[in-house]
Amino acid sequence: MTVLRTTDAPAHSATPTKAVPIVPREHLDFGLEDGDIPRHWFGGDPFKTRFFDAMSTLFPEGERFFITCVRDFRDQVTDPEHLQAIKDFTRQEAQHSMVHSAFNQRLADQGIKVDRILANQRHFLFDVTRQRLSRQQTLAITAASEHLTAIMAQGWFERGDLFRDADPRVRAMYVWHAVEEVEHKGVAYDVMQQVARVGYLRRVLALLQVSINFPMFVFQIMRHMLKVDGFSRTQRLKLWTKGLWWLYGPGGMMADIIRPYLAWYKPGFHPWDSGMLPSYTVWADTLKRTGDVIAASDALTAPPQR
Template identity: 35%
Template sequence: MGQVPITPRNIKFALGGEDKRNWFAGDPVRTAILDGASILFPYGEGKFIESVIHFRDRITDPRLLADINAFAAQEGVHSREHRRYNKAIEAFGGDIARLEKRLRDVVEKMERRGVSPEYKLALTCAFEHFTAMLAHELLADPHFLDGAEPEFARLWRWHAIEEAEHKAVAFDVWNQVGPKGLRGYLMRVRAMLRATRIFTSQTRFNTHVLLRERGQTNVLRNARRILHFAVIRPGLLRRSFGVYLSYFRPGFHPWQHDDRHLIEQHKNSYAAEPVIAAE
């Protein structure tokens, strides 16, 4: 079960108004990377909620049931706020609806092939591992958001705190309802490999499209700067790689990587207002 209380925070962020097309320290590449990731969240987090809620009737542990409801509430607000975020950044350049549809098409094609609810849950566990890794790096590096527009930085820290809080919920449900033994392990591994392809390819594609549509047309220069962000500074992928590989251990659990100190360090910056749990 979770190691910290999962607290849904019903916050609305003020992201519209003046042109903040390079809101991340005036850097169009850093801005486009996070904007490209944001495009995935409204649809993606809705699917995460569906995959976990599908199994709620099979869960008897009252604490895990409470965690499921809090997870759904948090993800519901994340989806709402990133939808508002995406609407705000559309003014900077980029056909957000087309990029969102690209992800939706991938998921719907997979669903037409008849994947099981258990496999969808395994995918959610894998994506939640990605968001937990990125949340850890964002919260652990005090300079990660240096120079960012305050409200954008505030949104990303809020999102990171809540991803850290609920990072084990889908996995705990999986441990209750997923296939056991070698079959379950192999399903979890296959799901992580697919989630890796989807997350990296969609984010990379979104970033390049946003840069091009915002006037940054030097593809090779953009690619070098994206690689620098991922591997050198701040080096998200480099710093997260060991944690990523840990997911492939048979006995893995998300709270083997303890983020409680980071949550405690940052959570008091955000008012906790009640959110109605998703049905």
């Protein structure tokens, strides 16, 4: 696959850079229909579980928004390889939406108001954001969101011990999603730079918008989820105190993504500057050999051999 880089060349020209093929993977069996997945599947920790559950509720409408914003400019793309990359990006994002919709049904069965969350997200993205902002800006927001999800994938899932206590089936879903986010991390960015010709300041503004809105939505949804779980106000305060330290404290989840996050603000930045997940081949080779997406995920979180 040819990946477009930010250059001073005319629109639609391409300078190759190292990337991996975008591989749409369909009909994977995560076992999400199994009835024995714990309510708090992340090692019994309510905060960690609901952090990822809240993100899952945002993905279906978010992925649909990303696809729509890239498609706004698809007719202006002339390079066949880039058109194929957009097609594969769309297929991957559509699969993410489908799988997370299935997972979200589990949350609805627990009493989480998933339909209301989806409706709110749909209104914000399509009735507000796409109606009030230019197509260039919504594409920039898409590229910034893709950057954020890709660096979270690269920073978090390289720490095999971090997700070792998670239920293998849910962990496999998130590892698969993470791998594919990294595979297609340059697609929206290339459309933004080479076709929509979005400038530096608009690009910076887009990530600032995403950096505020994304955690705000996640935390609002988590607040609802922890109430539904039946935790008292005092219990929730303790969960938030401990959980925010897990996220933002020294050595926490966010510490791993600070440097790649800031790289976005560097002139001349491109998502593929940070390369691919070092363990990508372990996951991909295991999946190819076994056909088992859970085994592929387990290969990343297995304790190192002594």
